[in-house]
Amino acid sequence: MSTETLTIEKLGLSGDGVARGPFGPVYVSFTLPGETAVLAVNKNHGTVMSMSDVSPDRVPPKCRHFGPEGENGTCGGCSLQHASDALYHDFKRQIVIDAMKSKALSVDVAPLITAQPGERRRVVFIVRRTEKELLLGFNTPESHHIVSISECPIASPGIVSRLATIRAVAEALADNAEPFRLTVLETLTGLDLAADGIKKLDDKSRRRTVETVLSLRGVARVSVNGEVLVEPIKPLIDFGGIQVSPPPGGFTQATKPAEEAMADLVIRHVGKAKRVADLFSGSGTFSLRLARTARVHAVEGEDKALKALDFAARNTQGLKPVTVEKRDLFRRPLMASELKVYDAIVFDPPRAGAEAQVKEIARSGVKKIAAVSCNPQTLVRDLRFLVDAGYRITSVVPIDQFLWSSHVEVVATLEK
Incomplete structure (x- = not known):
């Protein structure tokens, strides 16, 4: 020292x-x-x-829990509340610019599509019972210390106003001192609470949780490690006017405005394509919107997400045919010969990117590609393969979804 x-x-x-x-x-x-x-x-x-x-x-932070002077400790939910909007927005766009330069991709990066306070419909809390109280909040950076929160300016009013409800459910689930994650998703029908990391829930805890939920208003579903404990009403989210019930703890974009911005960029780029492959499709963020004008083949490794997508497609009138395929695209990517039949490809992989799949896309010669990513570093690696195969990047748009953090989403569009 x-x-x-x-x-x-x-x-x-x-x-x-x-x-x-x-x-x-x-x-x-x-x-x-x-x-x-x-x-x-x-x-x-x-x-x-x-x-x-x-x-x-x-600038002064927006939350009493932020920074070294934060109430109950330094909350790790945000890292940049102390920066002006101008500096913060430039910082996020520069991450994408620097990533592009690192792979010698010379392309103009569009201005950042910004995020606003109160937009987060999905928040992951850490929960732990102590001898004195129940802690529900976020870890201090690089620590297991939980900062128990009483406010959260990034989260939607529908989540913040129900913190007492969320605590009551967490209290019912927490029957020992082991910490666990509680993902809260605000849906059209109420809060969808997904606990993950609880090693064992005994019958008494199950009954207590069910009774607690049934005594509360505004909770649509509670699940533990993917198993539904109680579902007073099916949780529903909206993908461009099409309602979907996501699987317990399933992936959804964290904010509705960011999701809509991504979808708008993808749909505009795909244009009049008649056949589209949506790879890493999840529950249908892009597939269902695209199906209004194109036949869509949705490929996803997570069975429950694919079933949610399929059910929504089958029960929505006015869509073009949507086919689904369960497939691990990391181990078994769609081959170039399978991809050639499509006019456009959309892919939105996890943070690791889609290297194996992109190599096949590069060989396919499909005319239009839309790449959606939550990790600029793996995105530019994948884009380099496509550019080397004769694709031209037509736009790169950074999108802020995780306000006051260093995470940035990107939509890149390419043409052969």
């Missing part, structure tokens, strides 16, 4: 300030470029002891 006076030069990929120390870069949470501070430095991590130069882009 040493004491150093250093100036922050830039924001790193995780949103920490980065200073040049005597032995290499030093990462300092909750700082901004241009700020000079006396730091306690431990290896490559610095903690602010005092600050002399403060950035004009520093």
